[in-house]
Amino acid sequence: xxxxxxxxxxNMATVKxxxxxxxxxxxxxxxxxxxxxxxxxxxxxxxxxxxxxEMLERSKQSGVPVIDIDGExxxxxxxxxxxxxxxxx
Amino acid sequence: MIYDLIIIxxxxxxxxxxxxxxRYKMKTLLIGSPFGGETAKAGSIWNYPGxxxxxxxxxxxxxxxxxxxxxxxxxxxxxxxxxxxxHCFKITVDGKEYVSKTLILTNGAERRRLGLPNExxxxxxxxxxxxxxxxxxxxxxxxxxxxxxxAAVKGVNLVSQYAKKVYLLVRGKELKAEPINQSEMExxxxxxxxxxxxxxxxxxxxxxxxxxxxxxxxxxxxxxxLDGLFVEIGVIPDREFSDSLKLGTDERGxxxxxxxxxxxVDGVFAAGDATDFFGSFKQIVTAAxxxxxxxxxxxxxxxxHGELCQLHxxxxx
Ligand SMILES: Cc1cc2nc3c(=O)[nH]c(=O)nc-3n(C[C@H](O)[C@H](O)[C@H](O)COP(=O)(O)OP(=O)(O)OC[C@H]3O[C@@H](n4cnc5c(N)ncnc54)[C@H](O)[C@@H]3O)c2cc1C
Numbered sequence: 001x002x003x004x005x006x007x008x009x010x011n012m013a014t015v016k017x018x019x020x021x022x023x024x025x026x027x028x029x030x031x032x033x034x035x036x037x038x039x040x041x042x043x044x045x046x047x048x049x050x051x052x053x054e055m056l057e058r059s060k061q062s063g064v065p066v067i068d069i070d071g072e073x074x075x076x077x078x079x080x081x082x083x084x085x086x087x088x089x
Numbered sequence: 090m091i092y093d094l095i096i097i098x099x100x101x102x103x104x105x106x107x108x109x110x111x112r113y114k115m116k117t118l119l120i121g122s123p124f125g126g127e128t129a130k131a132g133s134i135w136n137y138p139g140x141x142x143x144x145x146x147x148x149x150x151x152x153x154x155x156x157x158x159x160x161x162x163x164x165x166x167x168x169x170x171x172x173x174x175x176h177c178f179k180i181t182v183d184g185k186e187y188v189s190k191t192l193i194l195t196n197g198a199e200r201r202r203l204g205l206p207n208e209x210x211x212x213x214x215x216x217x218x219x220x221x222x223x224x225x226x227x228x229x230x231x232x233x234x235x236x237x238x239x240a241a242v243k244g245v246n247l248v249s250q251y252a253k254k255v256y257l258l259v260r261g262k263e264l265k266a267e268p269i270n271q272s273e274m275e276x277x278x279x280x281x282x283x284x285x286x287x288x289x290x291x292x293x294x295x296x297x298x299x300x301x302x303x304x305x306x307x308x309x310x311x312x313x314x315l316d317g318l319f320v321e322i323g324v325i326p327d328r329e330f331s332d333s334l335k336l337g338t339d340e341r342g343x344x345x346x347x348x349x350x351x352x353x354v355d356g357v358f359a360a361g362d363a364t365d366f367f368g369s370f371k372q373i374v375t376a377a378x379x380x381x382x383x384x385x386x387x388x389x390x391x392x393x394h395g396e397l398c399q400l401h402x403x404x405x406x
Contacts, residue, residue, distance in 0.1 A: 020222060020223070020224075020225035020226060021225065022130075022132050022144070022146075022221035022222065022225070022247075023219070023221065023222035023223070024123070024125060024129040024130045024146055024219070024221075024222065025123070025222065026222070027146050028123070028124060045225070045226055046225030046226065046228060046251060049228070052226065052228065055226075056226075060214075060296070061213045061214050061297075062213060062214065062215065062217075062223060062226050062227075062297075062317070063212075063213030063217065063222070063223050063226075064222055064223060064226060075213075
């Protein structure tokens with residue numbers, strides 16, 4: 001990831017979000033990624049059995065969202081951690 | 090800079106108050122976190138007039154856009170301090186102080202917890218407080234919902250789309266949900282089992298929820314093996330602001346307001362679930378209405394008493 005002249009973030013990090021369709025914090029996180037031009041892949045764990053098992057196994061809990069930024073897991077939409085991992089000031 | 094109005098809370102009541110205040114051309118600051126309040130987590134909304142089956146989160150984003158559109162400034166953050174001084178209100182968010190001539194509290198209420206020993210340790214490890222968020226994770230599993238109100242029944246209807254079996258654990262003798270939501274639940278047949286006069290007395294599990302102990306036996310045992318437990322047992326008012334501003338509250342802690350949403354402190358108004366104005370009928374439509382009334386009253390108040398703040402306020406050094 002790097003910063004543009006205008007200060008916005010160009011994000012090269014690999015971002016995954018394990019989510020469910022109605023979850024507020026998942027939607028806040030996705031709105032946040034869009035706002036900051038962060039490309040992400042979404043896994044809806046209510047329909048995707050493999051991602052559900054992966055999320056439960058890796059995070060050792062069953063709350064969504066779980067966000068994976070370059071392999072680092074963030075449980076819940078912990079904005080300050082997401083900011084740090086994405087290098088957003 | 091002194092705002093005409095600061096509103097605490099970005100739920101329905103706050104956003105509705107913001108919309109009206111903006112249209113009154115009041116210089117308004119709306120502060121809240123997390124965005125959208127309980128409505129953003131409520132799933133599909135079928136009883137808010139004019140918005141058939143709208144998703145709660147989308148409804149809140151529409152209300153936010155409406156408020157912004159009329160010039161309301163919105164910041165995301167937790168208010169940590171409120172101070173009233175000579176018709177001036179000083180509000181601290183993330184260490185920064187904001188001052189206004191009037192104040193509307195729409196900070197809702199806290200989710201009630203069961204208050205059982207293992208509850209916090211197993212939060213998100215089988216014990217959940219947001220069924221719309223985490224219910225869909227329980228595909229093919231056995232879950233229970235604790236509660237007998239509308240939120241609990243709506244929650245059962247939602248989680249039943251995913252779980253294979255849902256118990257509804259009701260402490261009382263009857264449900265207090267909207268009949269239309271109860272009818273939806275009845276259509277689910279055997280998948281849903283309602284246990285009346287049944288309370289959860291213990292939550293058992295080490296790394297994750299294993300079972301709960303019930304106050305009475307079911308199928309010959311007072312233990313119920315579960316994958317997930319959802320808690321929807323209502324709310325308790327947060328006394329933080331009412332204490333610091335010396336607001337009158339009822340015995341449960343709800344802020345007392347008159348029909349113009351005015352509290353006992355001049356210049357301070359309250360709306361939505363932070364009050365008990367409509368009794369236990371706490372809905373989006375009532376919160377929105379109270380927000381609109383509170384903004385109208387704050388507008389009148391700022392016009393008549395606003396200068397008092399300017400006279401007394403000295404900027405922080
Ligand atoms: C699961 C569920 C389903 C529901 N379904 C329906 C339905 O279908 N129809 C219906 O009409 N009603 C429904 N309701 C009820 C409805 O959601 C509430 O009545 C409504 O949200 C109340 O709005 P409010 O603005 O008063 O409070 P809230 O929605 O609770 O909002 C309070 C706001 O204040 C903020 N806040 C609190 N403390 C601070 C602080 N210190 N600093 C900054 N901000 C703060 C919060 O973050 C939040 O933004 C449902 C409720 C639940 C829980």
